[in-house]
Amino acid sequence: MGEFVVRRASESDADALVGVDVVADGGDEERQASIRRWCRRGLAVVAEGASGLLGYCVVEYTFFEQGFVTMLMVAPSARGRGVGRRLLDAAAASCMTPKLFTSTNVSNQSMQRLLQRAGWSPVGLLHGLDEGDPELFYLRQWQTTATDPVT
Structure with missing residues (x-):
């Protein structure tokens, strides 16, 4: 399968994430703008392997002031390799509310x-x-709120 790490996305990751996201890569300008905004605001985490970015996950706190995974996207070539699961686990571990x-x-x-x-x-x-x-x-659901373990 190959190893990969999960880390906080930076603004400089936005263009690569557009390429990973099949909707954004297909020309959806609203999705492209959302990806840039999520990266700029530090809301996205990415899975990165030796070949580059494999996927991303976004958690926002606008759903009744609880955490909400707004987006989970895994590159088609990386699906079925545990990337989505690791991204969801990172989102849960870093969630700042008792419910996600x-x-x-x-x-x-x-x-x-x-x-x-x-x-x-x-x-x-x-x-x-x-x-x-x-x-x-x-x-x-979590018993306690987390501190952000994603680097």
């Missing part, structure tokens, strides 16, 4: 499997965000 939420579409079966393997619990379903594809919400 995320969501995914009902159609995203691979993300649902990853969340369940990583210890997340389904907590709700929301219709109306994406027509015909409800959003499933998940929770990973």
Whole structure:
């Protein structure tokens, strides 16, 4: 598989993250702007291997003042190698609130499997965000708040 490290993203990582993100790389300017903003604000962590960036994860605190994994993206070539799991674990370990939420579409079966393997619990379903594809919400609860172990 090859080793990789998880570290805090810097502003200089933004262009490489655009290349990792299939939506941003496909020309979505809003996603590109979000990636730049997340990097600038220190909200993203990245997985980096010898070949470069493999994926990233973003945690924000705008969901009822609780942590929320806004984005988890793994490069297609790096999927199935534990990158997503390590990024989710880093997000949970660095979360500054007792609860960490995320969501995914009902159609995203691979993300649902990853969340369940990583210890997340389904907590709700929301219709109306994406027509015909409800959003499933998940929770990973912690006993205490963490200090940021991500360098």
